[in-house]
Amino acid sequence: MCESNKQNSDEAGLCSAPQAEPAIRWVPRQSLGTSSIILSFACLLLVSRTISAQTMTGAESESSPEKVSFDSVQPILRKHCERCHNEDQPRGDLVLTSLDKVLAGSSSGFVVVAGKVEESPLYLLTAHLDTPKMPPNKPRIPQRELNIIERWITTGLVEESQASGKGSHEQSNSSPAKAPIAEPSMKSVSPSDSESKSPGNDSRVFGPLAAIPQPTPVRAMASHPTEPVVAVSGLHQVAILNTTTAQFESQAIEIGERDISALRFSADGKVLLIAVGMIGESGTVLVLDWQTKQWLPSIGDESDNIQSLDCNSDASQVAIGTATRLVKLFDRATQKELFVQHKHTDWVLTVAYSRDGFLLASGDRFGGIHIWETDTGKEFAALRGHVGGITGLAWSPDGNELISSSLDGTVRVWDMHTLQVEKTWQAHERGVLSLTVDLQKNLLTSGRDGWIRKWTTEESKPCWQSKLPDEAIAVCCLAEDHATAIGADAVGGIYRLSTKISEANSSKANELASKGLVSFPSIQQNRSFASIVPTAPIRTALKPSADNDAKVAPGRSDPRWGTFAESALSQSSSSDLEESRRTLASVEQSLEQTYRTAEQLEESVARLKQLIILQEARMKQMELQQKPNRSK
Numbered sequence: 001m002c003e004s005n006k007q008n009s010d011e012a013g014l015c016s017a018p019q020a021e022p023a024i025r026w027v028p029r030q031s032l033g034t035s036s037i038i039l040s041f042a043c044l045l046l047v048s049r050t051i052s053a054q055t056m057t058g059a060e061s062e063s064s065p066e067k068v069s070f071d072s073v074q075p076i077l078r079k080h081c082e083r084c085h086n087e088d089q090p091r092g093d094l095v096l097t098s099l100d101k102v103l104a105g106s107s108s109g110f111v112v113v114a115g116k117v118e119e120s121p122l123y124l125l126t127a128h129l130d131t132p133k134m135p136p137n138k139p140r141i142p143q144r145e146l147n148i149i150e151r152w153i154t155t156g157l158v159e160e161s162q163a164s165g166k167g168s169h170e171q172s173n174s175s176p177a178k179a180p181i182a183e184p185s186m187k188s189v190s191p192s193d194s195e196s197k198s199p200g201n202d203s204r205v206f207g208p209l210a211a212i213p214q215p216t217p218v219r220a221m222a223s224h225p226t227e228p229v230v231a232v233s234g235l236h237q238v239a240i241l242n243t244t245t246a247q248f249e250s251q252a253i254e255i256g257e258r259d260i261s262a263l264r265f266s267a268d269g270k271v272l273l274i275a276v277g278m279i280g281e282s283g284t285v286l287v288l289d290w291q292t293k294q295w296l297p298s299i300g301d302e303s304d305n306i307q308s309l310d311c312n313s314d315a316s317q318v319a320i321g322t323a324t325r326l327v328k329l330f331d332r333a334t335q336k337e338l339f340v341q342h343k344h345t346d347w348v349l350t351v352a353y354s355r356d357g358f359l360l361a362s363g364d365r366f367g368g369i370h371i372w373e374t375d376t377g378k379e380f381a382a383l384r385g386h387v388g389g390i391t392g393l394a395w396s397p398d399g400n401e402l403i404s405s406s407l408d409g410t411v412r413v414w415d416m417h418t419l420q421v422e423k424t425w426q427a428h429e430r431g432v433l434s435l436t437v438d439l440q441k442n443l444l445t446s447g448r449d450g451w452i453r454k455w456t457t458e459e460s461k462p463c464w465q466s467k468l469p470d471e472a473i474a475v476c477c478l479a480e481d482h483a484t485a486i487g488a489d490a491v492g493g494i495y496r497l498s499t500k501i502s503e504a505n506s507s508k509a510n511e512l513a514s515k516g517l518v519s520f521p522s523i524q525q526n527r528s529f530a531s532i533v534p535t536a537p538i539r540t541a542l543k544p545s546a547d548n549d550a551k552v553a554p555g556r557s558d559p560r561w562g563t564f565a566e567s568a569l570s571q572s573s574s575s576d577l578e579e580s581r582r583t584l585a586s587v588e589q590s591l592e593q594t595y596r597t598a599e600q601l602e603e604s605v606a607r608l609k610q611l612i613i614l615q616e617a618r619m620k621q622m623e624l625q626q627k628p629n630r631s632k
Helices: 002-012 034-062 070-080 099-104 121-126 143-163 168-172 503-515 536-542 546-551 561-631
Strands: 206-208 221-223 229-233 237-242 251-254 259-265 271-278 282-289 294-302 306-311 317-322 327-331 336-341 348-353 359-364 369-373 379-383 390-395 401-406 410-415 420-426 432-437 442-447 451-456 464-467 472-477 484-489 494-498
Touching: 070 099, 070 143, 121 143, 143 561, 221 259, 221 472, 221 484, 229 259, 259 306, 271 306, 282 306, 282 317, 294 317, 294 327, 317 348, 317 359, 327 359, 327 369, 336 369, 348 390, 359 390, 369 401, 401 432, 410 432, 442 472, 451 472, 451 484
Parallel strands: 306 348, 390 432, 432 472
Antiparallel strands: 206 251, 221 229, 229 237, 237 251, 259 271, 271 282, 282 294, 306 317, 317 327, 327 336, 348 359, 359 369, 369 379, 390 401, 401 410, 410 420, 432 442, 442 451, 451 464, 472 484, 484 494
16 A cells, blocks of 8 residues: 555655655656646745745744824825825825725725735735826835835724724725715914924924025015014025114024925014925915914915915914915914815915905916905905916905906906906016005015016006016015015015115116125035046156256256245145045945945835735635636
C-alpha cells in the first residue's frame, strides 16, 4: 500500500518526505503536471501570506496603529475633493464636507466601510486602485495623505459610525438616499485653536513687522473710522500704517501661513475683519477686537478663498462673497449662517451693506449686481448694465443711491427707488480696480492705468487726480482728513496723497506722491551668479612666463608688481571661497533631490503592495464564486 502511494506521488511530481525535510520541494519541471503546478503555486502563496500575516501580527503587537479621527481627514478632503463634492456642486450626489455626509454616501451607495479599506471607494479611487481615478485628470494625492485616510477607515471610522447611528454592517448596506442636510456648525474658535487656523502655537495677536523679499502687491486696505490708522495687507501679516507719521508700526497682526484677500473695519471701529485663506483650499474670516487687541471667534469655513467681505454698522452681521459664487450672511455672535444666495454666476468680487443695514449689495466677475434684504434673505433687485467684473460697490450716505465700478472702466450711479441708472461715465480707460466714497459724497477710484481720481456725482470729470508708477490697485479715504487719501500700486508702493491739488497742477501731485511713498521693510539680497571669473589668469599673472620676464629690463623690477600680486592673491582666495560655497550649495541641493526621489520610491512601493493585496482579494473572491458552479 505504501509502495503504491509512493509510486502515485512520484508520478504526480511530489513525494512524501521525512519530517526533517521541507514539506514542499522542487522537482524537475518536465515531471510536473498542470494540476501539480497549480497546487504548488497555491501552497507557496499560502505560505507567503501566512508569513506576511504573522509578520503583520507581530508588528501590530509591538505597536498598535494610532487612531485617526475625521478631523485629520477633513483637511485632505477639503484640499482635493470638496471643490466638486460640496453642497453646491454635489457630483454624483456625494458631499464630503462633513462626517454625516460622508457616511451618507452617494447615489451609487456607500463610499466608506468601517474597518474595510479594500471595500471603501473613497480610498480605492483616491489611491488610483480602481476607476474612475480621483481627483480627475490630476496626479494621485500624496501617500502620506492616503495613509491617513486608510488609518481613519481602519481605526476611527468604526467608533464615528456608531456615534452617528451607523454601524459597519449598516453602513455597508446603506441605501443611496442621502441624510438630511443639517444646519452647519460653525466653531467658535480663535485663530490659535487649531493648527490649520493658528498663526502659531500661541494666541498672540501681534508680532514684529516682517520684511518682504521682493515687491508685493497690496491686495487690501481698510481705514479706521476714528483713528489715524490704515490696515494694510502684507506678507502673512496685517501691517498697521500710521497716517500721521506716514510710517508703519513696528508690530503687525499675525495671521499665519495664509493669504489676505479682504480687510474691513466696522463703522464704530471696534472690530477689524480679516478674510484669510488659500486659493482652492480654505477661507475664513478672522475677527479682532480692536479695543482689547484680542481674537474673537472666527466666522465661516469655506472650501475656497473669500473674495470680499463687509459688515453692518455694529458688526453684528458679516457678509462674504466667495470664489464658489456664493453670498453668505452670518450672525457674528453665534457664527451661524443666516442665509446663503446662489444667484451669482461667477466669483463674488465685492459686497457692501447699506448705511441702515437693511440691504446688502453684491457684484460678481460677470458684471451682475444683486441686492438682498438682510432680514429675510430675499432678492430685492438685480441690476444689469456693466460688461466687466464689479470691482467696487458703495452706498450714498442716505442710502438712496448705489455706486458701482467695473473692469469695463465705467462708474454707474443707481437710483434705488427706480432701480435705473442715474448717471454713468468712463472713469479709467483700462478698468476700475477699486472704489470708495467719503462722508462728503465724493468718490475715489483707482485704475489699471495707474491713476487715482476724485469725483463728484454731479460731474463726469475728475476734480483731482494723481498717477502712481504702476497699476493703482487700492485706495481709501481717511476719516480724520477728507483731503488725504492712501493709494497702493501693483509693485507694493503705498502713497499718502493730498487730494487738494487741482487737476491743472498734476505734475505737482505726482511729485507729492513720490515724496509720500511708504514702503515695507525689504530683505537686501546679494546678487548671485551661476559662474565666476576664472582664477587661472590670475595664477598665471602671479608666475609670469619667460616672455613676460623678457619684457622687463635686466636689473630692473616693476615697482607695481608687489601691489598687483597681493591684490591678485586676495582676489583669488576670495573667488575660491565663493566657488566652494556654491559647490556646497549645489551638493546640498542634490542631496535634497535624492531624498525626494527616495520618498517617491517609497510611495511607489506602498502603492504596489496595496495593489497586490487588492488583486489577491479579487482572485480569492472569484475562486469563491466559481466553487458553487463547479459543484453543480
